Amino acid sequence: MTPTRLRKREIVGYGLGDMGFNFYWTNISTFLLIFYTDVFGITAAAAATMLFVVKIFNAFTDPLIGAFADRTQTRWGKFRPYLLFVPLPLAVIATLAYSTPDLGPTGKLAWAYATYLLLMTVYTSMNLPYSALSGVLTGDARERNAVNASRFVCGFLGGMVVTAATPRLVQGLGGGDAALGWALTMAFWGTAAAVIFAITFASTRERVQPARAAPSSVRQDLADLRSNKPWILLFLLALIIMVSITLRMTSAAYYFKYVVNRPELLATFVPAYLLAAAAGTALTPFLARVIDKRRLMISLMLASTVLSAAFLFVDASQIWLMYALQIALGLVLGPKSPLNFSMLADAADFNEWRNGRRATAMTFAASSFAQKLGTAVAVGVIGTLFTTLGYVPNAAQSAESQAGIVWLMSVIPAAFTGLAAVLMMFYTLDNPTMARIQRDLAARQPSP
Template sequence: MRIGLKEKIGYGIGDVGFNFYWANISAFLLIFYTDTMGLPAAAVGTMILITKIIDAFTDPAMGAIADRTKSRFGKFRPYLLFAAVPMAAAGVLTYTTPDLGEGGKLIWAYGTYSLMMLMYTILSTPYSALSGVITANSQDRTTLISFRFIAAFTGTTLVNYFTLDMVKWFGHGDDKLGWQLTMAAYGVAAAIMFITVFFTTRERISPPREQKSAVMGDIRDLLDNRPWLVLFALALIIMTTIVMRAGASVYYMKYYVGQADLTGAFLAVYSIALAIGAACTPLMTRFIDKKKLMMLLMAAVGVLSCVMVFVPKDAIWLMFGINTLIGFFLGPKSPLAFSMFADTADYTEWKTGRRATAMTFAAATFSQKLGGAIASAVIAWMLAAMGYVANEAQSGASQLGIVLLLTVIPGAIALIAAFVMRLYTLDDETLARVQTELLARKSKV
C-alpha cells in the first residue's frame, strides 16, 4: 500500500520537535555549559561522553520494550503521546543553572543531561522504528524518511537561527533565565508535534505471528547482520562529523572570525542546505544505488571540509559558500541511513524469520548519540588543551584548534565514512530479492 502526503507530513513533523532538542545539544549545549553555567571545558567533555554509558543500556532496553508493546494504538505510537510533556520538563532542567558551586553544577549537569537523554530515548526510539512499519515499499520508505529529515533540518534551521536571539529576548540580559524560557517554549512546541505524529500515522507491518524471541536473541540477530553492523559504524562516524561541525561553528564565528552576530545566519544557511540535500534524496536514489550515493556524498564532504581550512577569517562569502555546499552534501546522509536501517530490519526477518524493528533503530540511535558525544567531548578536550578561556580573546593555539575542529578533523572523519561504506553488502538488487521473498512468504500465511 502506498502512503499519502498527509501521513508523510504528519510523520515528518515529529522531527522538527526532536531537533528543538538535538540541534540545541549539537550547536549550543557545550557553549551553554562553558560560557553560561561556567563549567570547565574538559570536565564538560568528559561528562558528555560518560553519560553515553547510560545510553548503552537504555537504548537497546527501550528498543526491546517498544518491540514487545501491545496496545490498541500499536507498538510505537503510544510513546509519542505519553512522553512528550516529561521530555519538555527534562529539557528545561538541563538548561537550568543552579545556584551552586562548580562541583554542584557539574553534578547537576550529569543528572539533568542524563535525564534529558533518557526521555529523548523513550520518544525517539519508537519514532524511528515507526518509519519501518508504516510501509514496506523501499522507495516509499526513502520518501517518508526524506520528509522526516526535511522537517528535521527545518527544526535545526529554526534552532540555529533563533535560539541565541530568543535567549537574549527572554532573558533581558540574564542568559540563565533566557535559556530556561527558551527551552520551555521549544518543549511546548515539540510536545504538540509529537502528539500530531500519533494522530496522523498508522502501523501496518507486524512481526511474523509465530515469532517468539528473547531480547538477547534480537541483539544476536543484529550482531549477525553485516549490513546493519556497517551502518552502525557509519552512523557513529558521520554523526561525529555533523555534531563536531555544528558545535565548533559557534566557537568559530565567535572567537576566530570575531563576528558572533553572524552565528545564527551561518548555521541557518547551513541547515537550509541540509534540508535541500535531504529533499533531493528520493530523486538521487532513483538514479544512484544507496551505497554508491553515500560514498560519493561523504567523499565530497571530506574534501570540502579540508579545503575550508584555507579560507581566511575575513572571506565571509567564501566561508558561507563552502559551508553551504558541505551542508547540501551532508543532507541526504540522514534519510539514506535511516532508510537503510529499515532495509536491514527486512534483511534480519528474511535471514532469521524474526523481526525486531525498534531494536534495530534503538541500537542505531545509540550509535548516533555516541558519535555526537564523541564529537562534543573532542571539541571540549581540544579547547581545554589549546588554552581556551570562556568569553575572552583566544590565543593563537586556541584559534587554530577551533579552525581544525570545523574543517580538517571532521573532513578526515567523513573520508573514513566513505571508505567504511564500501563494506555494505545490501545493495539495491539484493534488497529487491529480499523483499520479494518476504512478500511471498507472507502471502502463503
C-alpha cells in the same frame, strides 16, 4: 508487504515529528556546551567529560529501550504511543537541564550530570520508537525513501529555525538575563515540540508486521544484530558521520566568537547549512531512484571530505567563502540521513528474511546509539583539544587555541567522512538484493 499505499498526509505527518525532535537536538548539539561553559560556569574540561560520560552510559541503554519498544503492544501499535505520553515529561526535564541553580562548582556539575542524563534517556525513549515507526509504516522501498526524506527535510528546517531563533529567544525572554532566558527558551521549544508530536501520532498508522509471531529474547535480538553485517556497517557509518557533524556544529559557536570575532553570524551560518541540507534531503527520493544507495552514500561522503578539508584554507575575513562551503556541505550531507534510515529498515528486513524474526526498534537503536556515542566522541575531542591548547572562556584566545578551533571545523571532520566512504564499500544490501528480499518476504505473508 504493505496492502495500502501511504497518503501524502501521512508522509508529511511523520516527517513533522523530526522537526519536534530537532527543537531539542539542535539546541543540545549546537548550544549546550557553550551554555555550560559561558553561562552556567562549568569548565570546558569538566563539561566535556560530563557530556562524554553521560553519552557513553546512555548509549548502552538504547538497546534496552529498543527491546522494550519492540515488545510494546497497545491499541495504538508498538511505537506510536510514545509520541503521545512522553512529550510533556521531556519538556519539563529539558527546562531543568537548561536551568542554572546556584549550587557551587561541585553542585553545578552534579546538577548537570543528573539533568543531562535524564534528558537524553527520556529523549531516546521517544526518539527511538519514532525512528522505528518509519520501518513499519510501509514495506515499499520507494515509500521508505519518501518517508525518511520527509522526516529529514522537516528536521533540517526545525534545526534551522532553532539555530536562528534560540539566541533571540534567550535575549528576549530573559531580558538580558542569559540564565533565565535559557530556561524559558527550552520551555518554549518543549511546548512547541509536544504539539508537533501529537500531530505525528494522529496522522500515522503502523502497517508492517512480522510474517509470523516468533517470540525471542533480548539476548536473541542482540545476537541477530551481531551477525547482521549490513547493520554493523550502518552503525559504524552513523557513528562516524555523527562525530564529523557534531565537531563542526559544536565548534561553529566558538569559531565565530573567537576566530571570526562575529558571533552574531552563527544565527545565519548554521541555518544556511540546514536549509541547504533540507534541499539535499528533498532530492533523496529522486537520487535513490537513479543511483544505488550504496554508491550514492560513498559519493556523498567523499564530496563532504573534500569540502570540509577546504575550510582549513578559509581566511577569517572571507565570510562569503565560509557560507559557500557551508551551503555546499549542506547539499551534500542532506541525503545521508534519509539514506541511512532507509538502509536501517532494509537491515531489519534482511534480519527477518534470514532469521524469521523482526526487531525493528532494536535495529533502529543503531542510529540512536551511534548518535550518542558519536556526539560523546566529538565532545571528548573538543574538550581534550581545548584543554591542551589553553582555551579560556569569554577571553581572547591564543594562536594555538584558534588554530585548534579551525581544525575542528575542517580537517578533523574531513578525516571521519573519508573513513565513512571506505566503510560503505563493504555494504552488501544493494538495490537488486533488496528487491529479491522484498519479494521473498511478501511471499511469506499469509493470504487475507
